[in-house]
Amino acid sequence: MSANRLRLGVNIDHVATIRNARGGALPDPVRAAKLSAESGADGITAHLREDRRHISDDDIRRLSEEIVLPLNLEMAATEEMLAIALRHKPHACCLVPEKREERTTEGGLDVAAHHAHLAPYIARLNDAGIRVSLFIEPSRVQLMVAKALGAPVVELHVGAYCEATGADQARHLTRIREAARLAAELGIECHAGHGLTFDTVGPVAAIPEIRELNIGHFLIGEAIFTGLDRAIIRMRTLMDEARAAAGPDVA
Ligand code: PXP
Numbered sequence: 001m002s003a004n005r006l007r008l009g010v011n012i013d014h015v016a017t018i019r020n021a022r023g024g025a026l027p028d029p030v031r032a033a034k035l036s037a038e039s040g041a042d043g044i045t046a047h048l049r050e051d052r053r054h055i056s057d058d059d060i061r062r063l064s065e066e067i068v069l070p071l072n073l074e075m076a077a078t079e080e081m082l083a084i085a086l087r088h089k090p091h092a093c094c095l096v097p098e099k100r101e102e103r104t105t106e107g108g109l110d111v112a113a114h115h116a117h118l119a120p121y122i123a124r125l126n127d128a129g130i131r132v133s134l135f136i137e138p139s140r141v142q143l144m145v146a147k148a149l150g151a152p153v154v155e156l157h158v159g160a161y162c163e164a165t166g167a168d169q170a171r172h173l174t175r176i177r178e179a180a181r182l183a184a185e186l187g188i189e190c191h192a193g194h195g196l197t198f199d200t201v202g203p204v205a206a207i208p209e210i211r212e213l214n215i216g217h218f219l220i221g222e223a224i225f226t227g228l229d230r231a232i233i234r235m236r237t238l239m240d241e242a243r244a245a246a247g248p249d250v251a
Contacts, residue, residue: 006205006243007042008236009072011193011216016046016054018220029059032220032228033067039232043091045214047074048084050098057084064088072214074135076102077114077121085130092131094155094214095121107194108137108157111145122149133191138172138179147186154183155191155214158204162195173203180209198222198238205239206246213239 015029033044044067046055063071070091075081076098085093095118097103097110104110111118111134118134125132133153136142146154156179161172176192183190192204193214204210215235222231 004208004211006210006239007212008040008232008239009043009045009191009193009212009214010036010041010219010232011045011047011074011214012036012220013045013047013054013216014220016056016059020054029055030062030066033063033069035228036232037067037069039229040236041069041232043070043072043212045072045074045094045216047096048081050076050078050080060084060088060090064090072133077118082121082124085125086128089128089130092133092153093125094133094135094153096135104137104139104142106137106157106160108139108142109135110142111136111149112141115145115149119149122151126150126152133189135193138175140179140182143179143182143186143188147188151188153189153191155193155212156180156183156210157194158192158196158200159194161204162197162200176204177207180207184209198234201235201238202242205242208243208246 012029012032015027015032019027046063048055048060072092072094073085073090074094074096077095095109122132132151133155134146134151135155135157138156156176158176161169161176164172180190189211190209191212192210196215197218219231
């Protein structure tokens, strides 16, 4: 298997959203994580929000204990979340904005504006052996600051590309390609996510420097119609086809 195989992280937050609509235990996001693993996911992503609107503390505990795939914990850079991460030691932590003022105009974490706040969190996660990723806009400034902060991974926010159409979408895709290339030049591993669907995944999957996609909302929605296993298998196939059509891997 290629060292540059594109990984799929399945975000299971919205299984918890449906569960929480009723209270109680069903549907169980941990069951969704296990089914994702059987269906070809390479990792599980879960966002423990400060308001606990979907994933709960106990979900994170159970995911840490019960799943075999690497867990990518998305979280805000707060002392509370850092303590949880250090307690469970997930494979990875992705730092995301939760407050409006932490976001760039388009939605990623504004690492340029908040570097002084973020630096100690990145350092403490790095020191604990947890792979840190920063969820940023595909912008040169954000990438340069991510590099200066010592983040080994960035996840590019591709929501604007997914929502755009026509020439506007092509423009967003160019930004993503350029950012992925710059990340590789800087020695930062590049991921992408937010808003990806069967229709939008191909051009992003074809970008050779991108190593992982994190996809949730669309897959959980599609699961209503076809089942989660089939939705993941189809997404995996579209990713692999786009990657293969794009030609040989980069090193
Ligand atoms: N990556 C990050 C950092 C996220 O916060 C999210 C959820 O918003 C996703 C990926 C997945 O996005 P979506 O649920 O739209 O597929």
